[in-house]
Amino acid sequence: MVTLTIDNQTVTVPAGTTVLEAAQKLGIVVPHLCYHKELGAVGSCRMCAVMIHKGTLTGLKMSCLIAVEEGMVVTTTDERSMALREQVGEWLMLNHPHDCPVCDEGGECQLQEMTIAVGHGRRRYTGKKHTYPNQDLGPFIAQEMNRCIHCYRCARTYKDYCGGRDFGVMGSRNRVTFGRFADGMLQSDFSGNLIDFCPTGVFTDRTFRFTSRFWDLQEADSVCSHCGVGCAVIPGGRLHQLQRVRSGTNAAVNGSFLCDRGRFGFDYGRHPERPRRARRDGQEVAVDVALEALMSDARALIDAEGPEAVLLLGSERASLESNWLLQRLAKELGCRVPVLSPHARRHQAAQAVAFDLSHQLASLADVRTADVAVVFGVDPLAEAPLLALALRQIVRQGGRVVVCDPRPVELPFAFEHQPLSPLALHELLGGGDMDGKHLRDLLRQAKQPVLVAGADLLGTAGLRHVHSLAQRIATDDRACPIYPVLAGANSFGAALLSLPEQDDLMTRLEGDHVRMMICLETDPLVEGPDGKPLGERLARLEKLVVFDYLPTAVAARADTFIPTCPPVEASGTFINSEGRLRRFERVLAPGASLAHKEDGAHPPRAFFLTQPDSEPLPAPRLLQRLLGGETSLAQIQAEMVMDRPRLAALPQLKAGEEGERVAATVARALPEEKLPEQPAGTLQLVVSPARYGSDLLSRYARQLTPRLTTACVYLHPEDAERHGVQEGDRVDLDTRFGRFTLPLALSETLARGCALVENSAALPEPIPGSGISFCRIGRGGANG
């Protein structure tokens, strides 16, 4: 630790801290623009000047570049440094347009703040301002180059941190521009970070343009629910309409970054077909009427047919509180414990993570600071985009990343790809030696090794193999933690709440005991692997009840439908893949949007005592009403801790904070799983989520449409030749999920002996994470 004096106050900070950061610790803001805590200091804007009176280097210095020294004496308010900062303000404003009143950045513009902070207020330059042509960067990012002050943060974000290749610095002197070589949609899956990192209005959110001023937005700390990473986000909305999402900060998880799926895929909650009224037998009814009818139906069936008659289904999308209250409801009704996921195999894998691996889990920050990462069965950009960014930081610091995965994995950095088929991957992990020795040597030589394990592809058996590998690599002075990749925002939470040795959904539905099913924020027809048989079984139910905020297929079939709220309209808790409790706060209340219509008409002029379409309630409140008494969220959480001691940190949890991790527990003893035999003449079927449109939320997020890809089958060119098919052919793929006829694409980096399909709205079946299975391929009957 180093102690120094800044403006007559002493502060003690770790060695290596810069003077700028030390001053921040004292609450002294040294005006700055090019410095950003995630990107570091480069010394280009020259604004953060301070006077160093005592130290190795004395005089006027840039505080972002000078490391603190013991006994250093610094002033930030002396005449000389203030004069220079004001001058830098004048230079930066020479060509900056005075369009703040119509600029989307207005109110949250760092340049505005810093210009005021440095005291530049009077314009002395009366010459012409430079102007620049703008580029069309696609539907997500608007560019207004005239506002640029050349801090280089965009290029440092897009290229250096995120590894994007289609954006950069062009030109020289005061004609430097930042953009693409030619107009076109930015290709990086992290392009939206330009919006957050640009300190002024050059890159703004095109989907948010002209909808709100920053100071009019309702904002709250929330958690992204598109995947299991659980990134901090700050959604903002107004007039009952969610209008944008920007990145929050969580040092242990996403830093200050966000992927485009999380940033732009928020509009599922304002889907035009979102069901906002309770329905019973095709008629709109009041929520309380529907709830009452639901309870009496359930009680009558249980009384008549026994506890098996009613089946409760929770989900990996619903909050921890909702799933726990569903378990309470089961007790109250006297029926069997709820199933907390429609996807049995995914749920088992999540349990392996939540129980067996729980004492050895890595955070995403651990991944960023590792020097060697070996990734088993994950395509990071498709399954956990921020993981790709974390892995990139390893390589930027000189470390190595090896990815063992059958898919043609692409990542925004140089890495070693071992294209192993699912069976080969399991054999490798299960001790078959092959290339395992090379990996083990690499891990043993590492100072901070980390393993990444994909639950979908590895399943419970694979995860347990990764766990034992980690235990073999770890020594007393060197941990080898595992970063698990789970699919849902609350997969970990649902797994943690699950009671051991319970049957999965399809087993429970066998026979005819189940007469009524209640689905809580899930569509088992789409989110589970057994869509077709399940659809037939649901038709035989007497009652189907659905709670949801999406217009899902199962909601359309429900006898009783009760609208709920997406996370931005509710408060609650998720547990992310790494076992971290993540609290989200309500951003806005549900209701029909009051925003101006596109034709320029005024907001509705009719007046009501209540907000139209505000019937949806958060699922926990609905479940509490069913349980006969509403209490506060805090009270529910206190009861949850009594029930589940692993959630001890829950009551102290605050939104926007890093979040504690759930307590670890001992691994369970489970029997070994046997790998299936591959029948001759077949290919191994690999089902991957597509980068966009695979999770249900992004499927209802219409803003993501420009990023959707078409469905096809991928084969290695050698396999295509062996099976007599060519690129572009329509081929029949016969799988245990049925026959799919799709165009064929070839990929050199796909594992041999595999056929890959990507799950998305364009190909809703098969579902990822359904285990190892085999398929046959042949030229399609009708070509074209």
Place this chain on the structure above:
Amino acid sequence: MSQTPQLLFKNRKAGETVFMPEYRASGGYQGLEKALRTMTPQDIRELVKAAGLRGRGGAGFPTGVKWGFFPADAPGVKYLVCNCDEMEPGTYKDGVLLQADPHQLVEGMILSAFALQTQVGYIFIRYAYERQASNLRKAISEATAAGYLGKNILGSGFDFELHVHGSAGRYILGEETALLNGLEGIRPNPRLKPPFPATRGLFGRPTTVNNVETLANIPHIVMGGAQWFKDLAMTTDGSGTKLFGLSGHLNCTECFELPVGIPLREVIETYGQGMWRNKQFKACLPGGASTPYLTGEHLDVPLDFGTLEKVGSRFGTAGVTAFDEDTCMVAATLNLIRFFARESCGWCTPCRDGLNLVKWLLEQFESGTGTSDHLLMLKEQLRNISGNSFCALAEGAMGPVAGLLAHFEQEIVDHIDQGRCPFHR
């Protein structure tokens, strides 16, 4: 015509380039043979330090001290880079030298590489120096054929390979870390220092960057010794000879090899053969476009690093540009500032935007719309740009502005008072 001992220009003949046979006949490569047979790398480094050689690229940093920072004994690849990206207005001596006698640089680089134990060398050459680049390529192939380059040079066990690399042609590439970026093929912005190139330079390896003339002096120092080299200078703390590139309003605008410390008057009157058209001397840039002006009162100042610093200017590259009595110093400074503002890489604010503001202010004076507020602003620019930019480009660009304000402020006031340029008739 010069009475100074000629080291670098001893083989110079008008319109001709000297190659291997003549270079060897004039004593070429004897320094290399001597060094490889009788000296250790340490000996050469100490000799250069003792000779007091200061960098000839403009900054004048003592070469021996710079080499002292270099981890010559560290294992792994290290690089020696020759900075031949000469494009400051008024500076053209490296081009003349390489047009006359390219083998001097090749020999100098081999000797320096041996002294620093670097295995690979690059000559980073201005894009416009096509003939010089082809001279160097020919010299390198001759030297390779003669066994002076390649593996096991002269049986010493020392290996060195040398490459010529063209510059993309912007002034900023003369800044050593921008040059390294350019050589690596990435955007040539200067790099943050530390780490200095001696620690982490080209491709992340220890690197030394030296000017053409600096490196070409090494064989002479090895042959003549440190004391001989120091005695060549006319000042006590100076050393060696210097190539002076004359330009501007002189009767003779050529490049001469003259002793360090020669008085300005002698350069102007003897070598420049006086001011043209019988005009009076008004001012000069003593060392290229980035050095503050000298005026008539400085004619007896010896031209050396220390002596010029004392009078508020710099020796720079010794590219002397003289201005006659009819020159508008505001216009002259504006002309220079236009160059620097155009050549800014655009990385830091003082250079990218500050120089343009300076340019605009000088334009106001020159066009007759300047006010005393503008003069105040110009003084603020000098105070705020100098010392506060990322690299030395903006600092150098403000050299003439500093000279203008130090010696010719009255001329600016005249522009303001008359509402026009007083020299514009």
